[in-house]
Amino acid sequence: MQQKHTWWTVIVPLVLIIAVTGFIINRGLAQQQQGTTQKSIHIVASLDFYGEMAQGVAGKYASVSSVIQNTKVDPHDYEPTSDVAKEYAAADIIISNGGGYDKWSSQFAQQNSGAKAITVAQLTGYKTGGNEHLWYKPSTARKVVLAVERQLIKIDPQHKRQYTTNAQRYLAKFKGLRRLERRARQQLAGKRYLATEPVYDNMLTALGAQNDAHAFAEAVDAENDPTATEIRQWQTDVQNHTVAFVINNPQNSGRLVKSAVAYARQHGVPVVNITETKPAGETYIQWQTKELRAVLKALQQ
Structure with missing residues (x-):
């Protein structure tokens, strides 16, 4: 005996097939679009x-x-x-x-x-x-x-x-560093310093300090030896204590640089180490804050 099929026995499966197919297509398109927009x-x-x-x-x-x-x-x-x-x-x-x-x-x-x-x-x-x-x-x-x-x-x-x-x-996050810079500007205004390289000059000059050894620092930065005249001027500034501190880049360990730094220490002029690259484990703000605090501490010595 042949079974009779009502309309819903045909329509319902068809609707389900269409719905599932549509879901699969939409999901595939969404994944494809997501892969495009989320390209690293x-x-x-x-x-x-x-x-x-x-x-x-x-x-x-x-x-x-x-x-x-x-x-x-x-x-x-x-x-x-x-x-x-x-x-x-x-x-x-x-x-x-x-x-x-x-x-x-x-x-x-x-x-x-x-x-x-x-x-x-x-x-x-x-x-x-x-x-x-x-x-x-x-x-x-x-x-x-x-x-x-x-x-x-x-x-x-x-x-x-x-x-x-x-x-x-x-x-x-820079609010604390900016406050420190404002305080440093008051203390550094008019202060003179020496530097083995001009690494920190952009900061110090912005805060009102003056590098007394530009020629010495520029020679070292260019990987040249300072002249005898530049070395004598460095020693005179150190002997007369006309500078408040010395900025030293420890990443440059040339013989003349080491000698100049040792000469400053022997004559009681504070030496502050300033690196060109950020120390491991420190953020940029931590690094900048630490170095500026070291300069302010040197002013008190």
């Missing part, structure tokens, strides 16, 4: 403190690689490896100091035409022959953070609100 953004920074700033803005939406992140490395002598070149070639955003400080980074950025290039020298108005240690300018961090925010929004406008929020949260 990669940022490469020549120096680790710029990388830290970038990560502060990007949060979970980008990965950040920093090339130089060791105080034992002299950035002036650094030579990038093939792995570093590959990092730059795959980067979406590249942060270079510029000003001739990290030429290799600037060159890699030029070769990757598809990446957004951020050059700190351009952000800070650097002019040829100026002091290239730009991270010691009090205004640099804010300019870098806002530049990273702009570039991330261009690449990934979907997360604009998160990038802006992250940037403001990161900058808010």
Whole structure:
């Protein structure tokens, strides 16, 4: 006997098939779209403190690689490896100091035409022959953070609100350092100092202090020996205590530098060590705060 099929015995299975098929298609499209929008953004920074700033803005939406992140490395002598070149070639955003400080980074950025290039020298108005240690300018961090925010929004406008929020949260952490800088400005105004290299000059001059050994410091920075006249002037300033302290970059351990620092210590002039690169385990703010406090402590000796 032949079974009779009512209309619902045919329609209901058909509806279920259509619904399941639609669900599978929609889910596949959603996953495909999600895979596209969540493509990882990669940022490469020549120096680790710029990388830290970038990560502060990007949060979970980008990965950040920093090339130089060791105080034992002299950035002036650094030579990038093939792995570093590959990092730059795959980067979406590249942060270079510029000003001739990290030429290799600037060159890699030029070769990757598809990446957004951020050059700190351009952000800070650097002019040829100026002091290239730009991270010691009090205004640099804010300019870098806002530049990273702009570039991330261009690449990934979907997360604009998160990038802006992250940037403001990161900058808010500088309140304590800014207060310390204001106090330091009062104490450093008119003070004279010596330096083995001009590493910290951007900070100290912004706070009103004056380097009495520009020629000595510039010679060392250029990997040349100071002249006999420059050495005698250094010794005279130390002997007469016309300077409040000496800034020493421990990453440069040349014989004449060691001798100049020892001479200062022998004559009771405080020596403050200032590194070009951020010590391991410290944030940029912690590093900057520690060094400025060390300078203020030297003033009391």
